[in-house]
Amino acid sequence: MITLTADIVRSTNKKLTMPTLTIDNQTITVPEGKTILEAAEALGIVVPHFCYHKDLGAVGSCRMCAVTVHTGPMPGLKMACLIPVEEGMVVTTGDDASATFRERVGEWLMLNHPHDCPVCDEGGECQLQEMTISSGHGIRRYKGDKGTYTNQDLGPYVAQEMNRCIQCYRCARTYKDYCGGRDFGVMGSRNRVFFGRFKDGMLESDFSGNLVDVCPTGVFTDRTFRFKSRSWDLEQADSVCPHCAVGCATIPGGRLRELQRVCSGDNPQVNASFICDRGRFGSGYASHPERPRQARHKDQNISVEDALTLLESQIRTAVQQHGPEAVLLLGSDRASLETNWLLQRTAKHFGCRVPVLNAHARRHQTAQIAAFDFSDRLASLEDVRNSDLVLVFGVDPLAEAPLLALALRQMVRKQGRVLLYDPRPVELPCEFDHQAFSPAGLQELLENGGVEGRHLRDLLGQAQRPVIVAGADLLGPLGLQSLHAWASGASNAERSCQVYPVLAGANSFGTALLSLPEQDDLLTRLESGKVKALICVETDPLLEAPHGERFSAALAQVDNLVVMDYLPTPLSTNAGLFIPTCPPVEDSGTFINNEGRLRRFRQVIKPGLSLARTGAGEHPSREFTLITPGGDPLPAALVLQRLIRQEQELSELHRHLAEDQPRLKELPTITPGAPGKRVKPAVTRPQKTDKLPEQPAGTFQLVVSPARYGSDLFSRFAAKLAPRLTSTRLYLHPDDLFERGLKDGEKAVVETDFGSFRLTVASRPGMAAGCALVENNGDCPQLIPGAGLSYCHIAPGGADE
Amino acid sequence: MHVVRGIRGTLQPFWVTLRNMFRKPVTVQYPEEKQQLPERYRARLILTRDPDGAERCVACHLCSAACPVDCISMQAVEAEDGRRYAAWFRINFTRCIFCGLCTEACPTLAIQVTADFELAGRDLLKLVYEKEDLLVDHCGTNSNYNFYRQSGIGVSAPRGRNPGEAPPADVKDLMP
Ligand code: SF4
Ligand code: SF4
Ligand code: SF4
Ligand code: SF4
Ligand code: FES
Numbered sequence: 001m002i003t004l005t006a007d008i009v010r011s012t013n014k015k016l017t018m019p020t021l022t023i024d025n026q027t028i029t030v031p032e033g034k035t036i037l038e039a040a041e042a043l044g045i046v047v048p049h050f051c052y053h054k055d056l057g058a059v060g061s062c063r064m065c066a067v068t069v070h071t072g073p074m075p076g077l078k079m080a081c082l083i084p085v086e087e088g089m090v091v092t093t094g095d096d097a098s099a100t101f102r103e104r105v106g107e108w109l110m111l112n113h114p115h116d117c118p119v120c121d122e123g124g125e126c127q128l129q130e131m132t133i134s135s136g137h138g139i140r141r142y143k144g145d146k147g148t149y150t151n152q153d154l155g156p157y158v159a160q161e162m163n164r165c166i167q168c169y170r171c172a173r174t175y176k177d178y179c180g181g182r183d184f185g186v187m188g189s190r191n192r193v194f195f196g197r198f199k200d201g202m203l204e205s206d207f208s209g210n211l212v213d214v215c216p217t218g219v220f221t222d223r224t225f226r227f228k229s230r231s232w233d234l235e236q237a238d239s240v241c242p243h244c245a246v247g248c249a250t251i252p253g254g255r256l257r258e259l260q261r262v263c264s265g266d267n268p269q270v271n272a273s274f275i276c277d278r279g280r281f282g283s284g285y286a287s288h289p290e291r292p293r294q295a296r297h298k299d300q301n302i303s304v305e306d307a308l309t310l311l312e313s314q315i316r317t318a319v320q321q322h323g324p325e326a327v328l329l330l331g332s333d334r335a336s337l338e339t340n341w342l343l344q345r346t347a348k349h350f351g352c353r354v355p356v357l358n359a360h361a362r363r364h365q366t367a368q369i370a371a372f373d374f375s376d377r378l379a380s381l382e383d384v385r386n387s388d389l390v391l392v393f394g395v396d397p398l399a400e401a402p403l404l405a406l407a408l409r410q411m412v413r414k415q416g417r418v419l420l421y422d423p424r425p426v427e428l429p430c431e432f433d434h435q436a437f438s439p440a441g442l443q444e445l446l447e448n449g450g451v452e453g454r455h456l457r458d459l460l461g462q463a464q465r466p467v468i469v470a471g472a473d474l475l476g477p478l479g480l481q482s483l484h485a486w487a488s489g490a491s492n493a494e495r496s497c498q499v500y501p502v503l504a505g506a507n508s509f510g511t512a513l514l515s516l517p518e519q520d521d522l523l524t525r526l527e528s529g530k531v532k533a534l535i536c537v538e539t540d541p542l543l544e545a546p547h548g549e550r551f552s553a554a555l556a557q558v559d560n561l562v563v564m565d566y567l568p569t570p571l572s573t574n575a576g577l578f579i580p581t582c583p584p585v586e587d588s589g590t591f592i593n594n595e596g597r598l599r600r601f602r603q604v605i606k607p608g609l610s611l612a613r614t615g616a617g618e619h620p621s622r623e624f625t626l627i628t629p630g631g632d633p634l635p636a637a638l639v640l641q642r643l644i645r646q647e648q649e650l651s652e653l654h655r656h657l658a659e660d661q662p663r664l665k666e667l668p669t670i671t672p673g674a675p676g677k678r679v680k681p682a683v684t685r686p687q688k689t690d691k692l693p694e695q696p697a698g699t700f701q702l703v704v705s706p707a708r709y710g711s712d713l714f715s716r717f718a719a720k721l722a723p724r725l726t727s728t729r730l731y732l733h734p735d736d737l738f739e740r741g742l743k744d745g746e747k748a749v750v751e752t753d754f755g756s757f758r759l760t761v762a763s764r765p766g767m768a769a770g771c772a773l774v775e776n777n778g779d780c781p782q783l784i785p786g787a788g789l790s791y792c793h794i795a796p797g798g799a800d801e
Numbered sequence: 802m803h804v805v806r807g808i809r810g811t812l813q814p815f816w817v818t819l820r821n822m823f824r825k826p827v828t829v830q831y832p833e834e835k836q837q838l839p840e841r842y843r844a845r846l847i848l849t850r851d852p853d854g855a856e857r858c859v860a861c862h863l864c865s866a867a868c869p870v871d872c873i874s875m876q877a878v879e880a881e882d883g884r885r886y887a888a889w890f891r892i893n894f895t896r897c898i899f900c901g902l903c904t905e906a907c908p909t910l911a912i913q914v915t916a917d918f919e920l921a922g923r924d925l926l927k928l929v930y931e932k933e934d935l936l937v938d939h940c941g942t943n944s945n946y947n948f949y950r951q952s953g954i955g956v957s958a959p960r961g962r963n964p965g966e967a968p969p970a971d972v973k974d975l976m977p
Pocket of ligand 3: 869873
């Protein structure tokens, strides 16, 4: 007898009854409200099905899941996905009546199938293939004509082959209902039902790639992966998306040393079974043609061993001659927890000062508030989905944490309410109330509140399961601290008000947790002039932290610049000593996401130049060697371990790490693919305050927002995302535009603390007045989000030459 | 009894040898003389063409999945007209055991066996056959079959015009 634990208990305080039923002579107890199909699945009994999906529910449209119910007032053939379990129910799945019924269903679903499995990308992981076989249908009897459709061009990401459709409606339910997309749906009547757009064109939703995962047949396939591999040939492993700090479960797949696609993994606490298009189609960085794969000293290619020997002597000499300050190790929020911790160990080993784990000082401070102050009230995305009131401060979910936008939509679908305060013209795939507050106005609201603030706090107090979403980049340490007060004020004995912080990098939380709160930042230490060797591990402060010019100037005093990275960043090209490392898909490690959840990922492919690029002419090379071309890169964690000559298994490393950091006690028990456990709440709390600068007259508040695509470094080096990139504009409120005598489409010069830029202006009615909004992407790499409140001057930029 | 059996056991082999000494030998003086093999003998593999002269193989990877020794590899690509074909296709005949499972798996009848078993050599690399070495310009057996005419994906005929297909549905039609 098996008992299925309730995973939805939190949403109701009612005591759940647990009916017991019998399926195929096996007894099981499940929470009330579960269906026969789910109960059978828990017993390991496979009932063929199409339209039922774990996260979409059932609609009973495919009729595949027939079983026979022998009890109750109306015994007989039932759809297992629709019938809730009842106490004492007796069900059989293999009896003649239901088996014959399912075989007939399999037969009619195949009536119009084009029999093109050999050229279909779904082949090998096709639910239609599996269910047809398991239903028992084999030989076609129908002699009439097959119905056909004309396909649509749905853009560069999703390919459509409509003849394969079995009308399960999963696509429309995903795209429209779950993801809130508006440009795709079902059309037609009777046997002409068609799933697509009204007109040809690129799917607009930022979650369009999910069609590929949910369609149980080959109608929707990944166009970027078209004909590249069969699923059984792929090397796949449970991984974590590195594109933002949500930490979605992904299953990347590679073949012939090339990362070819990314599918959604399943994490009920985080992303359920969906991911965004940035995570799915942004994988090009691993096989980027310019990815540095060779260790280099000055302009000489050297072996990694030689590079390590050289590095060791450089560090030792610097420490001996100039003391522990002379070597600065720099970690990164896109490097794994293990790598960052090993940096600390390396510093200890060589007797240098503690490393700086994030080049972006302010983001680091903010992340520390999240990692320490909020640690006992962190919400998961599942909590957001089940909440009834979410207050969002300073976050544009689609740009900063796309899956958060989906979670918000799910709570709105359950009658929840979203109130959003942000200077940007935020769009969400659901209904929400947006108040465009400028950054300074937002700080004011959080600190003093006023009428609006009191009203919001009242709402929080009345809500059953309130969650505050806090944007770290825009609010900064000060804003987050105010929100901490809000959250504690709104908590009571029955329930606490939870907080979902939105951080910047995949491992921002991890780097924040590892480092000591009172610590000098990168620029302070560099500008002290004491640093002789700077070792940057998987980070480029020029692209990932503000004040690149100060960084470059300080670099002049550094004798040795050592870079370890896997991206062709400007810094890695200029390094005196360069050691190639591996991106997360070629490494095993851990990230800690926004919600403080330890997320393990496992190596998917081994480093090396893809076969397509080493082959000469028509086919792969006919020379056989034991050396993998381009196979030099090693995971950064391994490089550091070799440097200090302490190579350990990952499990051993985790044990040490957990001993060193009591909050990471669970680390050794986390497995890839599992939901992952939370870090332990913090004992100490950092206190940081930053004063807001005064606004000079005639200036605008500068709002730098990450672009939806091309802001994080991974997607900047992902060619597949090119069709989604937008060119940089200077967005202003129409009133401001008018006041400055500017018109939409004209050029303007913005003078900021980070340089001046000549950009095309665009008016955005939905944004806060008095703000100048610029998106960070490849065009404006100097403008980094999260640099704190600053002001800018705007002047007309004249006509184009 | 033992004695009788012993004597018979000693003499019988001599008798068998004697009897066969004057028969015509079944072995031939290979390689000077060649053996005529049965038509359905399983040896070197070929990639055949469809009756319209196009490559039959659609690079579906089923043969490589079926192959027990993993000696087939390929890469599929798409042609202008939507046809899926193999950009490269490689069989490593140093590994092939001529079991014929690949031909059984092939849904397009592209990969077929021939009776050419003479695949010995000192240079192993010469036995790694590429697509150009495998592709022949005939249909092999089943000279009528063209996969693209049987499957409804609009490559050899426009969509909805293959045998047994209705014309594409007008999805904006609301007639019952
Ligand atoms: S396109 Fe796919 S998901 Fe949509 S109804 Fe058809 S089979 Fe189902
Ligand atoms: S929401 Fe973030 S972590 Fe999830 S798939 Fe998108 S980019 Fe990746
Ligand atoms: S004949 Fe057998 S061993 Fe040879 S390629 Fe085909 S499946 Fe592989
Ligand atoms: S099974 Fe046939 S069609 Fe498929 S790849 Fe092999 S030879 Fe080509
Ligand atoms: S899964 Fe039950 S009817 Fe489709």
